[in-house]
Amino acid sequence: MNRKDCPTATLKFLKEPATELLPGLTAVICGGHFPGSMVLHSAPPNTPIPTLFVADTIFAVASGHNPDPGKRNDTISYQFLWSIPNFIPLPPDTVMQIWKALKPFEFKATYGVFAKMTNVFEKPGQTLSLKDRVLQSAKIAVKAMGYSDHAIFAEEL
Numbered sequence: 001m002n003r004k005d006c007p008t009a010t011l012k013f014l015k016e017p018a019t020e021l022l023p024g025l026t027a028v029i030c031g032g033h034f035p036g037s038m039v040l041h042s043a044p045p046n047t048p049i050p051t052l053f054v055a056d057t058i059f060a061v062a063s064g065h066n067p068d069p070g071k072r073n074d075t076i077s078y079q080f081l082w083s084i085p086n087f088i089p090l091p092p093d094t095v096m097q098i099w100k101a102l103k104p105f106e107f108k109a110t111y112g113v114f115a116k117m118t119n120v121f122e123k124p125g126q127t128l129s130l131k132d133r134v135l136q137s138a139k140i141a142v143k144a145m146g147y148s149d150h151a152i153f154a155e156e157l
Contacts, residue, residue, distance in 0.1 A: 014038075017101060030101040031094060032057045033082045041105045049121075052107040058098060058134065059084055060110060060118040077120065078137040084113075092142045096152045099138045103155075107131060132157060 012019075019027045024044035031037055037057045043050035054060075064077035080095045082088045090098075108130055112118025122130040135155060142150050 018104070026105070028101050028105065030057050030098045032080070032090060032098055039102070041107065043106065049109050050105070050107045051109045051111065052102070052105065053111045054113075054118075056081075056084060056113045058102075058110075058112075058137075060112050060120045062117065064120050064133070064137075073136075074140060076137045076140045077133040078110075080138065080141050089141060089145060092145060092147045092150045092152065095138050095142055096150070096155075099135060099152065099155060102131075102134060103157075129157075 012021075014027055014029060017029050018041075021027055024042065024047070026041040026043075027038055028041055029036060029038045033056070037055075039055065039057050040053040041050070042053065059079045059081055061076060061079050063075050079087075080090045080098060082090050089095075108122040110118075110120045110130060112120075120130065120133075128136065135157065138152055139155075142152050
């Protein structure tokens with residue numbers, strides 16, 4: 001199946017790492033399981049909840065819904081996968097590339113590819129922001145691959 005092209009649609013080829021499509025709506029090319037993988041950052045003026053629509057660029061896992069505090073520091077909230085069904089991780093440099101693309105943006109909610117499972121929200125009283133949890137997850141994933149000396153460990157907010 002393919003979508004039908006609409007002759008009145010405006011198609012835009014994105015060349016920059018981040019492109020503002022409308023005020024407060026930015027397409028961010030992160031790379032990942034394919035070079036053009038992207039997220040959509042939504043932060044319209046005066047919005048209380050800046051949001052990241054991540055599709056399958058990063059993937060919230062069930063442990064990402066655990067209450068915090070109480071969550072162990074080595075518990076991942078997001079996974080960086082080349083293949084979600086096969087749980088094949090992305091290489092460490094690609095994980096770093098995704099993090100660097102996301103780092104400039106603030107967000108308090110993420111919406112993923114599977115509605116109830118992959119939508120995660122920052123809640124009052126949590127010790128880590130959602131952005132902190134993305135970075136923490138990236139570090140946990142890279143360390144689990146055996147790259148404990150990777151440049152991602154120097155990253156901070």
